[in-house]
Amino acid sequence: MKQLCKFSFSTLVYTFLYAPIIVLILYSFNNAKYTLNWQGFTLRWYQLLLHDNQLLRTVGHSFILASLATLIALGIGTLAAVSAYRYRYRGQTLIYTLIIILILAPDIMIGIGLLLFYNINHISLGFISLLLAHITFCIPFVMLTLNSRLQTLDYSVFEAAKDLGASEWTLLKKIALPLLSPALISAALLCFTLSFDDVIISYFVSGPSFQILPLKIYAMMRAGVAPEINALSTLLLIFTFIIVTTATLLQKRP
């Protein structure tokens, strides 16, 4: 009885989480443009999507932005996390607090803050402003993911290497990075999806010179989402699903 209760409750929650996704996949095959009623099966929207250069360009922009932001955030975050694990330094609590605030702060706060910051420094809104913003909101997630992995490592490995004369960079390259690789993969995936789907922060710090996918969708929404977008989301979902499944299979969990 108790087991049945648990089972039906979790099924309900999963249904709630997945219902809209199933709907959007179904509607990507729906043969109707302006209605959300079912009008029969079609692949029309997938064909249209492949020829919509403007839309595909924004997808490309989002890919470039998310990849670069992930790479740089991973670089800064990994080095800092390893350093913080190895050494004590002044202001440790302050940095921890800043990172927690960055995670807990609602997106709109970061977006507005950066908008005002760019405005006063005359940084024009476009690719650079977006990139800096995305790196900023990715860094804390890299730090936290790596930190929780570092806590499980045996510190004596580092000491042994150091005693044997390894330099800082050798230590990082030969010990820290290999041991951290599963966490690095999860952090990278997390950053990429956060960056790729971000609406609110990007909304305040983007300009017409560099259009990205979420904002394009947001702009289209006023006229009703074109079924092309459903087709695109379906493809992206399959794409991420393959990537994440491969990544999960590749990394052996401790």
Next chain:
Amino acid sequence: MNQRSAFKSLTIGTLVFWLIVFELFPIAMIVLVSFSTANSSTLYTYHFSLDAYRQLFNPIYIHVLLRSVKTASITTVFCLLIGYPFAYILSRSKLRWKNLLFLFVIIPFWTSSLIRTYAMIAILKSKGIINSVLLHWGVIDHPLQVLFSNTAVIIGLVYNLLPFMIIPLYSNLEKLDYKLIEAAQDLGSNTWRTFFKIIIPMTKAGIIAGCILVFLPAMTIFYIPEILGGAKSLLMGNLIQDQFLFALNWPLGAASCVVLIVILLLTLGIFWRASRSNHRGALL
């Protein structure tokens, strides 16, 4: 020795530099602008004034603020009521399934939240999926008018924010030492007493973290009320968006943001105390 300290200052230095320039400075700017004067040609001029805060006490804004707090509270309560038992079941499930089940909570994140929210229209509208099912089963006689109401906004918010409640709760519950629960039961404590005296206090940090991660975004994700709500369900986020992009009253927008900063700092204080009483790093 020299090389070590160079490595240390370079790595930590970069992070500190980044956080100061792109986090502290922007937040300070919000506070600064909220005390400045609106100016139609340069957006704002720094001339200390409390104008923005005076405008914030206008009954219209107070009304939006109260409605946002109410909506966000209801959303948080629902997320907690659904998320806590769910995270508990997840954390107690068989090791083999655990990671997979948890992954299934994350997967919805991979599609744009905008698109998923938009897809909810098809579910909630008067000729939508829920109404068709309920009418078919004879549960209701007339279609429920959910879409474009506050109820729809709350459903949309709970939907989008539920994972943010589940994740910190799950990571807290996972680390919970179940020997303590067994000990309590051996000593004759009943289920409810064990729950309130042991499980809840030990996952307090997770509960608070989850509530912050749900409450503030619930007030500010402006596209959910825009997509699912009616004209009367606009929240703080819509107000701020409007002041910055359309009405161009930046000081007023910044002052509304300061209200959020204050709420964040207050809840952070509570979180800090709770996480000190059990373990740190309760967030992920």
